[in-house]
Amino acid sequence: MSKKNFWKIEYSVTLFILIGILMFLIPMKFENYYQAGLISAWNERYDEVSYMFTVINAQKNDEILKSFSNTADSQLREKLLMQLVKPYLRLQISEKIPKRYYPKYMNGDKVLENDEYNFKDMYFSENCMQIVGIKDIEREDENSPWFMMMFDVNGVLPPNTWGKDIYGIYIYNEGKIKPFGYDKTQEDASLDCSEIGSGISCSYYYRIGGGFSD
16 A cells, blocks of 8 residues: 555544534534523623512502412412513513423423412413523412512423423512522522422522533
């Protein structure tokens, strides 16, 4: 075999190896870029909702607030909350969420019907680009949250997974909000915000600067 032919073979092998490495890295880079965009969308959404409740609280209707406190009917409380947030979140009540929409946890487990983080009442918002879920909570005392809300920041598009494109908040008296997982340490939140965790605490973890690749 001539030197020239040997060089061509060596060059071809090197080229194939480089192409293989690129084919392996490009999907990873794209996935990382896509996930970073979803995290950014969550942080923007959280800031918008926090501001929304600041505005609502400044213009609050005392009768509605009294109704929140006095009624024992969870469905009525949810309707009252809807009355407050619908114009701000641009909820589209008439549009139905597809039956094929099944959220799951970050570890791959399905969100079951009786799970704490299963939302039966979900609505499209932002021209069907996002999904918002609302859930009334039975309060134990005055310091307990009133409601839970979930946000799928890219709507019905996959992955429909907690901690990837689904995040959530607790709503307290006077419109104060906190992200799911706020009561965990950073270490515990980081562990839950991983492939072996539920992804629920990502809502808090990404708010305090945690990264999906940490």
